[in-house]
Amino acid sequence: MKDHSELLTKGATSTRRGFIKRASAAAAGLGAWQALSAERVAGANERVNVAIIGCGGRGRFILRVMIEDAGAHCVAISDLSDERMDQMWTFIQPVQTEKPRFEKDYRKILEAKDIDAVIVATHDNWHAPLTIQACQAGKDVYVEKPHSFCMWESGKMVEAAAKYRRVVQVGTQNRSTEYNLRAREIVQSGQLGEIGLVKVFNLKSGSPFKLGDPGQQPAGFDWDRWLGRAALRPYHQRIWRGGGWHFYWDYCGGDMTDDGIHQIDLALMMMGDPGLPTSVRALGGQFVTRKGDDSEVPDVLNVAWEFPTFAMTFDMSQYPAYMEKSSDVLRKKHLVSDWKQNATRIEIYGQKQLMILGRHGGGFVVEKGSSQVVEKMHGQAGDLEHYRNFIACVKSRKAPNADIAVAHASNMVAHMGNIAHRLGNVALKYDAAANAFDNPAATAMVKASYRSGYEIPDTV
Secondary structure (H helix, E strand, O other): OOOOHHHHHOOHHHOOOOOOOOOOOOOOOOOOOOOOOOOOOOOOOOOOEEEEEOOOHHHHHHHHHHHHHHOOEEEEEEOOOHHHHHHHHHHHOOOOOOOOEEEOOHHHHHHOOOOOEEEEOOOHHHHHHHHHHHHHOOOEEEEOOOOOOOHHHHHHHHHHHHHOOOOEEEOOHHHHOHHHHHHHHHHHHOOOOOEEEEEEEEEEEOOOOOOOOOOOOOOOOOHHHHHOOOOOOOOOHHHHOOOHHHHOOOOOOHHHHHHHHHHHHHHHHHOOOOOOOOEEEEEEEOOOOOOOOOOOOOOEEEEEEEOOOOEEEEEEEEEOOOOEOHHHHHHHOOOOOOHHHEOOEEEEEEOOOEEEEEOOOOOEEEEOOOOOEEEEEOOOOOHHHHHHHHHHHHHHOOOOOOEHHHHHHHHHHHHHHHHHHHOOOOEEEEEOOOOEEOOHHHHHOOOOOOOOOOOOOOOO
């Protein structure tokens, strides 16, 4: 077992999530999928050739670990920034001696005949179009979460994966984590009793966001293409290089889709992937750190969804300094001593027992009555197992653990919450068959607007 802790201080520290050690035991898959046709499909013992689009901190982490621990071979990298492509090559050199091709134009990646799979690690605007185009080009895809910018895009991605019979794995790695699989067994066995309430938390610290100096656009950097479908605006270094895009609705769904979607997806996994809710309602706003700063997204958000047999709530904050993400706390390999301060926990209330579950290595505890522990399990995050699962599925043509068709629901649920908030903290009824709400303004937000030249066609 390799120790990758050094990556935390050699490039991966620029990511929002950082890195954790390998989880043990590969996760059980979702079962065999139908055989897929492909122009080039790697054999069982053949090395899988990958390319990556998006060479930021998260992309660097994914690619290096996919090479070192999942056995992938990188033949090409793509980014609009020459500097970031150079940084990527420097970062993966310890695990791959052959230098990959550098391509500023991602279309050359999709046209290449020597590439089996593409890793999409850009900002949210480009996740859907790149995944769809990669499927059309006969490539399998590993796409970071949230896999789409809006509800409509998610449906188009599911359609493309099915139509072109591609393996598409979403970066919700909790689905490949050993302790989460055990937790799901417990919940699905009925041990907790009938469940009527699931509470999801994303209670993180934060600080005001200020744009500051726009800076000078780097030579050769295509700002227009970076913006993609979003409205045209002047270049700003804080939005691109500084990660400020996380604070604007034009580029993302706030921390609901950036971080909270991990817990939302894990909660739905625990509940047996029940499909889509029938209603949603929201409360929240810019109350503390976001009040008066340059951001658009809330620092407090409460959302509730109604499913046929249970209710699920989501509480988000961006200000309390005493809350700690499980991915940081639980690298110490023990359960959080005070679950109230685990920022990214899930609480599942059964008639008989309570389960408290932490994401990204958080482990779980099942309790019956005051301090009566029935079962607990320490955890480590499943990044490595998730990447291995993807590479294995590229070879086997089985459905991956976080198959796009399964991840679709959590993505939709998160976007529904943002729509209810952005319309003024309203209550909405949702018709899954029509992909529409009982409010025309909400239905209009199901599909994003697209600048000319960056549209996604209705027929993929």
